[in-house]
Amino acid sequence: MGLFYIKINVKLNNMKNKALLILSIILIVFTQLLFAQAPDAPLDNESGTSMKPIINELDEIVDAMEAEGVEIVRMEFDILMTTKQSRRVLHSGYMYGIMIYGDYRFKEIGLIIYKDVDGEWIKVKEGELEEGIVTAYIEPSSKGEYLLEINAKEFVEGYNAGHYGLIILHD
Secondary structure, eight states, X not given: OOGGGSOOOOOOOSXXXXXHHHHHHHHHHHHHHHHHTXXXXXXXXXXXXXXXXXXXXXXXXXXXXXXXXXXXXXXXXXXXSSEEEEEEEEOTTXXXXXXXXXXXXXXXXXXXXXXXXXXXXXXXXXXXXXXXXXXXXXXXXXXXXXXXXXXXXXXXXXXSOEEEEEEXXXX
16 A cells, blocks of 8 residues: 555654554554445355455554554454443553454444452543544553453444454553
């Protein structure tokens, strides 16, 4: 695609700046992918069940993240009809970036993050939606288990399920 031939001359001081830069690159890739993900696009199969539309440009995304010194600690891809939950232990001393994105079947996808506090899930953050990608940043003050609730907020007309991608990274 030639998207990564663009030279970026920005001094990055922390994880959030790195993540924002990486997410900008990802937004460029996924904006182009949204057009390539139409139901009749060659990436999808005849029944519309292929994972290829959601993972097609992963090599370039991983390369961009790793080139900036950011470590991907989790990647998850699944089908989503209503709500899915994913758990992850997060450690203090790191800034985590969490990204959720959906394929062409979603109009809007959401993220709510909870932390286990004495056996009770306490809401700590909601992801922010921009250009079809939901992001959130967390810098835990102590090690703890977090629950990521991924929500199918709105589908494109004619669909009631789609594929989503989850990427968790830290500095």
